[in-house]
Amino acid sequence: MMGVDMPKIVAVDTDFEDNNLEEAMARDAGIEFEITRGRTARAVINGLLETGADAAVTSYAMFPREVFEACPNLKAVSRTGVGYDEIDVEAATEHGVAVCNVPGYGTEVVSDHAITLALSVLRRINELDADMRRGVWDYARTRPLGQCRGRVFGVVGMGEIGRAAAKKAAGMGFEVVCWSRSLKPGRRTPEGYPVLRLEELLQTADVVSLHTALTPETHHLINAERLALMKPDAVLVNTARGAVVDTVALAQALCEDKLWGAGLDVFEQEQPFDFDHPIMKAPHTVLSAHAAYWSEESGRELRERAMQAAIDAVQGRIPVDCLNPCVFDSSAR
Incomplete structure (x- = not known):
C-alpha cells in the first residue's frame, strides 16, 4: 500500500489522453502517482508543492529557475520528447535536479x-x-x-x-x-x-x-x-x-x-x-499540428522511457538519458 513515505511522481501537463500507462508503471515500482495541469511556472510550482512531488514527467510545462528554487524536494524532471528548451538545465543542476529526455524514440x-x-x-x-x-x-x-x-x-x-x-x-x-x-x-x-x-x-x-x-x-x-x-x-x-x-x-x-x-x-x-x-x-x-513525433509505436516508447527515467531517478539510479548525471554525485548538492 502506498504511504506518505513513498516517493511520488507527478505528471505535469502531459500531452496524452490519459496517464494510465505512467500510473501503472509507478504502481509496479512502488511509487505514488498524481496528475496536475497548467504549464506556466506558477502553475507548475503550485502543482508540485501541493502534491509533494519528488519527480515530474512533462510534455510542455515550463521549468525555469524559479521552479527549482521553489521546489526543494524535486529530484528529477523527465520530458516526453527530445528537445528541452522549456527546462533550465543549468538551474536544475545547481539545485541537484536530474533532467531527462527521450532521444532517438522518434x-x-x-x-x-x-x-x-x-x-x-x-x-x-x-x-x-x-x-x-x-x-x-x-x-x-x-x-x-x-x-x-x-x-x-x-x-x-x-x-x-x-x-x-x-x-x-x-x-x-x-x-x-x-x-x-x-x-x-x-x-x-x-x-x-x-x-x-x-x-x-x-x-x-x-x-x-x-x-x-x-x-x-x-x-x-x-x-x-x-x-x-x-x-x-x-x-x-x-x-x-x-x-x-x-x-x-x-x-x-x-x-x-x-x-x-x-x-x-x-x-x-x-x-x-x-x-x-x-x-x-x-x-x-x-x-500538420506537431504530429511528426507520433505513431502508436513511437508514442508508447516515448511514454515508457520518460516514465522509467523518473522512476530511476527517485529510486537513486542514474537514468539512461540523463542530461546532467553529475547531480547523482553526492558532492553536487
Missing part, C-alpha cells in the same frame, strides 16, 4: 513525416485532394508538379533524425547534401553525402529539410535573409522546432512567390496556436 517516424511533407508539397497532394472534393477533375490546375529524381534534398542538422531523413531521401532518388554545425564543409559524411556551407546548401537545394535543435544560435536560423538565398521553386520542410524558422518571413516569401512551398509540423507558437498567423494564408503549404 527517429523513424519524424524522418518519415519530413519526407511525407516534402513529397506532399512537391506533388501538391493537399491541393489535388481539395479539388477532387470540390468536384474538380483537372490536375493541370495544380501544375507544376515535382518529382524526387533530379532534385537536391538538403538536410540541415545531421543528428539521428537528419541522417534517417537523408537516407530515405536518397533512396527515393534525391541527390542529398547536408549541413551541420559539427561537420566541416568540403568533406563528406560517412554515408557519402557532401557537406556544404549553410548558405551554399540553401542556394543549391530544391528541398531544405530542417532537423537541428533549437538553441540561441539556431533561433531563426532560417530568416528573411537566408530565405532569399533559396531557389524560387524550392520547398522548405520543418519537423524540428518552430522557432528555427522566422515563420512571418516565410509566409511573406511564399505569398510573394519567392519560394515555391513549405511543409511545416512545428510552429513558433503552438499552445495555443495562432490560427490567424500569416502562414495560414500562404500558398503551397502543407501544415
Whole structure:
C-alpha cells in the first residue's frame, strides 16, 4: 500500500489522453502517482508543492529557475520528447535536479513525416485532394508538379533524425547534401553525402529539410535573409522546432512567390496556436499540428522511457538519458 513515505511522481501537463500507462508503471515500482495541469511556472510550482512531488514527467510545462528554487524536494524532471528548451538545465543542476529526455524514440517516424511533407508539397497532394472534393477533375490546375529524381534534398542538422531523413531521401532518388554545425564543409559524411556551407546548401537545394535543435544560435536560423538565398521553386520542410524558422518571413516569401512551398509540423507558437498567423494564408503549404513525433509505436516508447527515467531517478539510479548525471554525485548538492 502506498504511504506518505513513498516517493511520488507527478505528471505535469502531459500531452496524452490519459496517464494510465505512467500510473501503472509507478504502481509496479512502488511509487505514488498524481496528475496536475497548467504549464506556466506558477502553475507548475503550485502543482508540485501541493502534491509533494519528488519527480515530474512533462510534455510542455515550463521549468525555469524559479521552479527549482521553489521546489526543494524535486529530484528529477523527465520530458516526453527530445528537445528541452522549456527546462533550465543549468538551474536544475545547481539545485541537484536530474533532467531527462527521450532521444532517438522518434527517429523513424519524424524522418518519415519530413519526407511525407516534402513529397506532399512537391506533388501538391493537399491541393489535388481539395479539388477532387470540390468536384474538380483537372490536375493541370495544380501544375507544376515535382518529382524526387533530379532534385537536391538538403538536410540541415545531421543528428539521428537528419541522417534517417537523408537516407530515405536518397533512396527515393534525391541527390542529398547536408549541413551541420559539427561537420566541416568540403568533406563528406560517412554515408557519402557532401557537406556544404549553410548558405551554399540553401542556394543549391530544391528541398531544405530542417532537423537541428533549437538553441540561441539556431533561433531563426532560417530568416528573411537566408530565405532569399533559396531557389524560387524550392520547398522548405520543418519537423524540428518552430522557432528555427522566422515563420512571418516565410509566409511573406511564399505569398510573394519567392519560394515555391513549405511543409511545416512545428510552429513558433503552438499552445495555443495562432490560427490567424500569416502562414495560414500562404500558398503551397502543407501544415500538420506537431504530429511528426507520433505513431502508436513511437508514442508508447516515448511514454515508457520518460516514465522509467523518473522512476530511476527517485529510486537513486542514474537514468539512461540523463542530461546532467553529475547531480547523482553526492558532492553536487
